[in-house]
Amino acid sequence: QVQLVESGGGLVEAGGSLRLSCVVSGRTMSRYAMGWFRQAPGKDREFVAAISVIGGSAYADSVKGRFTISRANAKNTVYLQMNNLKPEDTAVYYCAADLSLGLHEGWDEYDFRGQGTQVTVSS
Numbered sequence: 001q002v003q004l005v006e007s008g009g010g011l012v013e014a015g016g017s018l019r020l021s022c023v024v025s026g027r028t029m030s031r032y033a034m035g036w037f038r039q040a041p042g043k044d045r046e047f048v049a050a051i052s053v054i055g056g057s058a059y060a061d062s063v064k065g066r067f068t069i070s071r072a073n074a075k076n077t078v079y080l081q082m083n084n085l086k087p088e089d090t091a092v093y094y095c096a097a098d099l100s101l102g103l104h105e106g107w108d109e110y111d112f113r114g115q116g117t118q119v120t121v122s123s
Helices: none
Strands: 003-007 010-013 018-025 033-039 046-051 057-059 067-072 077-082 091-098 117-122
Touching: 003 091, 018 033, 018 091, 018 117, 033 067, 033 077, 046 067, 046 077, 057 067, 077 091
Parallel strands: 010 117
Antiparallel strands: 003 018, 018 077, 033 046, 033 091, 046 057, 067 077, 091 117
């Protein structure tokens, strides 16, 4: 059984940074494309970033230039470095794993998902 556990969320002031981590257990992460999603209160879950098996990446327009997704296959961990955070980045952030080869932006296209970590950005 594949499990994903996110960490690194918290409270930060606008303009600050956080790095989220997602540890994958149960299977080697190197075979999965990985993605980050977020859901703010009262809003739909939205795509944030994804990284393919070979390291290609994709980002939502709202986070381009501020967020960076990376992966450390030896540690079975995917990261989301978030810089210049804004109050509108406040949300629960989820990681997800996808066995297919492409980069997907749809939540339902991923095979496994974590429980989320809260990020709160104060103004």
